[in-house]
Amino acid sequence: MSNRYAIILAAGHGTRMNSKLYKVMHQVCGKPMIQHVVDQVNQAHFTKTYVVVGHGADAVQGCIGENANFLLQKEQLGTAHAVLQAEDQLGEQDGTTVVLYGDTPLITHQTIEKLIRFQEDHHAAAAVLTAKLDDPSGYGRIIRNGNGDLAKIVEDKDATDEEKQVKEINTGIYSFDNRKLFSLLGKVNNNNAQSEYYLPDVITLLVQNSEKVIALKTDHFEETLGVNNRLQLAVAEKYMRERINRFHMINGVTLIDPAATYLSAECTIGADTIIYPGTVVSGRTTIGSGCTIGPHTQISNCVIGKETVVNQSVLEDSWVGDRVQIGPFAHIRPLSKIHDQAKIGNFVEVKKSEIGARSKASHLTYLGDAVLGEDVNMGCGTITVNYDGKNKFATHIEDGAFIGCNANLVAPVTIGRGAFVAAGSTITESVNADALAIARSRQTNKENYALKLNYRNNH
Ligand code: UD1
Ligand code: MG
Numbered sequence: 001m002s003n004r005y006a007i008i009l010a011a012g013h014g015t016r017m018n019s020k021l022y023k024v025m026h027q028v029c030g031k032p033m034i035q036h037v038v039d040q041v042n043q044a045h046f047t048k049t050y051v052v053v054g055h056g057a058d059a060v061q062g063c064i065g066e067n068a069n070f071l072l073q074k075e076q077l078g079t080a081h082a083v084l085q086a087e088d089q090l091g092e093q094d095g096t097t098v099v100l101y102g103d104t105p106l107i108t109h110q111t112i113e114k115l116i117r118f119q120e121d122h123h124a125a126a127a128v129l130t131a132k133l134d135d136p137s138g139y140g141r142i143i144r145n146g147n148g149d150l151a152k153i154v155e156d157k158d159a160t161d162e163e164k165q166v167k168e169i170n171t172g173i174y175s176f177d178n179r180k181l182f183s184l185l186g187k188v189n190n191n192n193a194q195s196e197y198y199l200p201d202v203i204t205l206l207v208q209n210s211e212k213v214i215a216l217k218t219d220h221f222e223e224t225l226g227v228n229n230r231l232q233l234a235v236a237e238k239y240m241r242e243r244i245n246r247f248h249m250i251n252g253v254t255l256i257d258p259a260a261t262y263l264s265a266e267c268t269i270g271a272d273t274i275i276y277p278g279t280v281v282s283g284r285t286t287i288g289s290g291c292t293i294g295p296h297t298q299i300s301n302c303v304i305g306k307e308t309v310v311n312q313s314v315l316e317d318s319w320v321g322d323r324v325q326i327g328p329f330a331h332i333r334p335l336s337k338i339h340d341q342a343k344i345g346n347f348v349e350v351k352k353s354e355i356g357a358r359s360k361a362s363h364l365t366y367l368g369d370a371v372l373g374e375d376v377n378m379g380c381g382t383i384t385v386n387y388d389g390k391n392k393f394a395t396h397i398e399d400g401a402f403i404g405c406n407a408n409l410v411a412p413v414t415i416g417r418g419a420f421v422a423a424g425s426t427i428t429e430s431v432n433a434d435a436l437a438i439a440r441s442r443q444t445n446k447e448n449y450a451l452k453l454n455y456r457n458n459h
Helices: 033-043 057-067 079-084 109-121 178-185 200-208 230-250 449-453
Strands: 004-010 048-053 069-072 096-101 126-132 141-144 150-154 168-177 213-217 261-263 279-282 298-300 314-316 343-346 349-351 360-363 366-368 370-372 383-385 395-397 408-410 413-415
Touching: 004 033, 004 079, 033 048, 033 057, 033 096, 033 109, 048 057, 057 069, 079 178, 079 200, 096 109, 096 178, 109 126, 109 168, 109 213, 126 200, 150 200, 150 213, 168 178, 168 200, 178 200, 200 213, 230 261, 366 370, 408 413
Parallel strands: 004 048, 004 096, 048 069, 126 213, 261 279, 279 298, 298 314, 343 360, 349 366, 366 383, 370 395, 383 408, 395 413
Antiparallel strands: 096 168, 126 168, 141 150, 141 168
């Protein structure tokens, strides 16, 4: 097999996005567009992959890291000029070069491989991936001659009224004979509506040089959707969501309503998990098998074990074990660890805390900077008082301790193994194992005092 190279263009700012963020850094299903493209390209096994960067170069390089080589295009003079930045590296190489744009996040490695095979099998100088659209506006048009062969590509802004009627568009994904690409790249001029050096003009030049140029028409338009504005970004998001959801359903995950289920491109979910509508799973989240998630649940960057139930809750940057019950209406904040079979119930907030196996905080509790052992029971309304206005302090509650309702545990404090804390106590000193702590004033009942006040007669 000859050498294969990929060049991904990602140097433009993306004016039509009207954004401070560089276009290719906009996310589709939680992953920057450029990363989607690079991930697919890497699956197609190229000898070398180059990403041309310019606007937001640092951000793009930071996002891609070691997964590609970078070339800097200092001034963005057009897509042909962008490819020219690879001349030093590739100009003298034999082989095949695929060029694609960083704003087509739905392209798959299968389609890239198909285009390469199509070009190589036909011994063509270039193969262009095209698509037929009901609304081709904005895209370059594929103009064919009387024989139906590709004659040239005309940009939307340069097209005549007649050319604008053409529904076959340039997807911006090409496979070139590398030497032929670089032999003509320098000859592209910028005499056009945008005064830019257009890469599609190389195709036109190849045709004019009697080289064989062929078009592969894809039936999967969505794969080639170019994102230039927020409307197209929303369309890309929808197609990507459908693709991700389909993948999980085929793998054995039940989505009660796929159209109302939002799973990030980087999550993994075990078989027989059921996800109810309104669930948003973002970042690098892993959910085990047999879980029940949702409805109306947000989970970001978490690891969740198997057979766990999360109902109408928010979980962030945390680890949750097997057969845990969370919610409804719980908030698990970052750096929490909730072990097997624990229960975090209604209106419970957990922050940077570890909850041991089978421990329970069933209602109206705040656990911040706390470490709970196993089989601990937190009564309704209990609070770890972890902040004095300046510093945060830890609370330790050892195995089997029982904290009565509405207790305040003023940190730093330790409640020993098997200890009891009476309801309504404000605990400021540690409690030894197996002790009972009561920290509230004793109740006094004054017999018949109510009658003396004559309260009822006055009302
Ligand atoms: C381009 C094609 C058009 C095609 C469409 C498909 C050209 C001239 N036109 O139009 O035929 O139908 O894509 O989506 O190629 N870029 C650089 N450096 C530059 C200019 C652009 O790296 O100097 C990058 C951009 O970051 C972007 C990509 O190239 O990722 C394409 O540029 P864009 O401005 O989006 O081109 P389109 O107008 O969409
Ligand atoms: Mg574009």
